[in-house]
Amino acid sequence: MLHCFSKPTSLSLSLCQIAYPFHLLPPPFPLPRKLFSSPCTVPITVMILREMEDIMSSFKRRQKVSEVVKIDDGEDKISQLPDGILHHILSFLPTSNAVATCILSTRWKNLWTIRNNLDFDDSLLYSSPFFDYKVTCFMHFVQRVLELRNASTIEKFCLSCRVCFSASHVCTWLSSAIKNNVQELDLCLFAEEPFSLPPCVFYSKSLLVLKLQMTCILELPDSISFPCLRTLHLRLVTFPDDSSTQRLFSGCPVLQELAVLDCEWIHLKSVSISIPSLKSLTIDDLPYFGSSDDLNGCEIRIDSSNLCFLKYSGYLSNEIYLYNLSSRVDASIHIAVLCEKRNQIAFRAVNLFRGLNNVSSVRISSGAIKSLFSADDVLDRLPVFQNLTHLELSKELENQTVGALMELLRRLPKLESLDFSQGLDPCKPSGENDWKLKAIPTCFFSSLKTVNYCNFHAKETEICFLKLLLNIAIILEEMNIFCSKSFLEDPKKHKEVRNHLHTPPKGSAHCAIKFFEV
Template identity: 50%
Template sequence: MSDIGQTRYVIQDTGDNANADDINRLPDCIIHHILSFIPTKDVVKTAILSKTWNNVWTSVSNLDFDDSLLYANETDNRDPPEETCFIDFVERVLSLRGASNIHKFRLSCRVFFNAPCIHSRISSAIAHNVENLDLCLFVDDPFVLPGSLFCSQTLTNLKVEMNCSLEFLSFIHFPCLKTLYLSLVTFANDGSTQKLFSGCPVLEELTLVDCEWLNIKNITISSPTLKWLTIDDLPYFGPPDEPKDCKIKIYASNLEYFKYTGYPSNDIIVCDVSSVVKAYISVPVPHEKQKEVGSHVVNLLKGLSKVVFLNVSDHTIESLVFSGSMVVNLPVFKNLTCLEMTMEIRKLTIEALMKFLNMCPNLQSLYFSEGFNHDVCVAQNDLIWSSLPKCISFCLKMLTFKSFNGNDSEICFLKCILHHAYVLEKMDISCCESLYGDPNRMKAVKEALQTVSKDSKSCVVTFS
C-alpha cells in the first residue's frame, strides 16, 4: 500500500502478470515520483518495463547526470567509456523530453569536461525553467557559465562547485533564488562579487565553502532576507609575509544562523546581525600570525553579541590568548544562555575560558564535549577561582561534561563549580571508557563529586 499526497493506491498480487499490470495502471504523477529517486541513466532503462513506460521517462522532473558513474559501473575487462558516450547520453535525454519543466537538474563532470557541450546543457536546463540546479565542474581551462543562468526567473536553489574563477555578465538577477551554495570558486574582483549578492533579492541561505578571495580586498554581503550563512574558509598556504587580508563585511538584519569554520586569514566583520540566535565558530590552532588570527576572532565575535546559542570548537577560545590587548574589545553577551565547547580543554584555554565566561552574565547551560588535556593543572587555590564568573554562581543551571577522564584537574574543576553554583540544577557527567574500566577509581570519583559541599541544594549529579 502506498500513500502519496491524498491519493491511496493498493497493489495486490492476483496472478503472474499482476505486478506488471499494477505498474501500468499507476498514474504518470506517481511514476514520476518513483523515478525522481533513481539516477537518470537507470530511469532511461525503465522504458523496457512496458509500453506504458516507454516514453514516461522523457518527462521526469528530476535529472541527475554524473560522469563518474560511467567509470564506477565498468568492469576491468571493458574499456572505459568515451567522452562522447556521456555527452551524447545527456543530449539525447534533454532533446527527447519536449517542453516539460525540470524541477531538479544535477550535472557532475569530474572525469569529462567539454566546455561547449556543458554550456549548452546548462542553457537547456534554464530554458526548461529549472528550479534546483546543482553543478559540479572540474575544469582544466577558464570556463564561463552561460549568461542565461544569471537571469533565471525560476531558480530557487543553486549549487556550484567549480575550481575556477566565477565570472559574470553585466546583468545578474535571481528573483526567486532562496538558496545559494558556492564551493571552490575564485571570486574575480570586488565589484563582481558584490554584484552577485545584490542580485539575489530574496536570498535566505548562503553557503561559501573553500572559496578563493586572493584578488579581493573588500567584500560586502548585504541581504535583508538572509537567514542562514555558512562560511567554510580555505586555509591560506602562501608566504607568511604576503598579505592575504580580505575584509568581509556582513549586513543581514534578519540572520538567524551563522557558522564559520576555518583558519581566519580573512577579517570577517559582522555589522548588522542583531537577530542571530545560533552561531558556530570553529578555528584551528594558529601556527603563524597568531596575533592576527586572534584579532580576527575577536572581530568576528564582536558582531555576535546578541547571540543566544554559541558553539565554539577547536581552538577558538585559545586564539583569544594570542589577541593581546584586542581581547578587551570583546562585547558582553547579554543574551547568551547556552555555550557549547566542542573542544579539548588545554592549558592555554582554561584561563581564556574563564575570561570569556565573565562576558556571559546570563549563561544558563555550559557544555563540554571533551575532557581536559593532560597538560592542564587546576588546583583549588588557583588564581582562576579568585574572579569566578558571576554566571556560574547566579545563572548556571545545567553543566554537561563529556569524555570525563576522572583526573585531578577535572575533579577539582567540577568540585569548584558545584561549590559555587547557587542555582545549578543538574551536572551530567559522561565518563570515558578507561574510567569505566576501572571500577575502584570510578567509585572514588563518584564519591568525590557527590559528597562535595554544594551551594545549590537541589543540584543532581548524574554519571553515564
C-alpha cells in the same frame, strides 16, 4: 506485455498488490549506475526488472498487505499500473537507469520522458579502458535525454563532469535546463582552465536553489539577477574581483541560505553581504597552507537583521565584521590555531565576536578562545555579552585554555547554561598555573544553573576540573555528566568519582550531579 518473459515474475505480484501507494512508496535505494552502457537489450531488461523488483520487495516488507489479488498466468500487471505510480517508481532510479526502461515494452517507451529530476555523473568513466569512447557516449546521452523529454519543466538538474572534455556541451545543457524553468541546479564542474557558465544562468527567474562547485575562477557577467533564488551554495570557487562578487551577492534579493565553502577570496579587498531576507550563513575557509604573509585577506562585511544561524570555520584569513545581528541568532565559531601572526588573528577574532554582542547562544571551539586571548592589548576591545545565556564548547577544551575560558566567562554576566560537548582533553596534564583564577566570573554567583559535561573518562584532570566548577558556582542546580557505558558498569569507580565530587567544599549545596550513558 514484457517481451523478455513468458511468465509473470514476482515483481508482478508485488506491484499488483499496491492500492494508491503515492504516499507509501519507499525512499530511494542505492542502485547500480552502469545499466545503460550495455549493448545487449536482454541483459539490460533483466537488470532493470531486478532493480525494480528490489524496490518493490522492500516496499512490500514495509507495508502490510491486506488483500491477496489473483494473478492470471501471462498477464503483465506492472504495465497496467497508472502512469502516476510508474513515474513515481522511476523517480527513484538514476536517470540512466530510468531511461533504459524504454526498451521493456511499448507501454514503457515514453514513460521516462515525463521525469522532472535529471542527474548526470561522468565519474564512472575514468576507470574505463575505453575512456574516449565513453566520454563521447556520455555527452550524446545527456544531449539526447534533454532533447527527447516531454516534461515542460525541470525541477532538479544535477551535473557532475569534467569541463575540459565538453565545455560547449556543458553550456548547451545548462541553457536547456534554464529554458525548461529549472528550479534547482546542482553543479560539480572540474575545470582546469577558466570556464564561464552561460549568462542565462545568472538571470534565471525560476531558480530557487543553486549549488555550484567549480575548481576555477568564477567568471561572472555584467548583469546578475536571481529574483526567486532562496539557497546559494558556493564551493571551491575563486572569486574574481570586488565588483563582480558584489554583484553576485546583491543580485539575490530574497536569498535565505548562503554557504561559502572552501572558496578563494585572494583577489578581493572588500565585499559586503547585506541581504535582509538572509536567515542562514555558513563560511568555511580553505585550510591554511601558506606563509604568514598571505594573511592579508579581504574585508567581509555582513549586515543581516533577520539572520537566525551563523557558522564560521577557518583561520580568519579574512577580516569579518558583523552588523545588526539579533538575539535569536544561533552562532557557531571555530577558529583554528595559527601560531604565526597570532596578534593579527587575535584582533580579527575580537572584531568578529564584537558583532555577536546581542546573541543569546554561541558555540565556540577551544581555538576560538585561544585566538581571543592570545594578545593582551585586545582584551579591552572585547565587549560584555549581556544577552548571552548559553555557551557551548564544540571541541575538547585544553587545560591551558581553562584560564582563557574563565576570562571569557567574566564577560558573560547572564550565562545560564555551559556545555562541554567534547569534554576536557584528558591526554594533556594540567600545569600548576593553568587553572589559577584571577577573578571568579560573575555568572557563577548570579546566573549559571546548568553544566553539561560530555565525553567523561573519569581521569584525574577531569575530576579536578569539575570539582573546581562545583566549588565556585554557588547557585548551580544541576551538573549532567555523560560518560561511557563501561564507566557506569564499574560500580566501584562510579561510587569513587561521585563521592569525590560531593566532597566539600562545594559552592552549591543543592546541586544535583547526574551521570548518563552515551
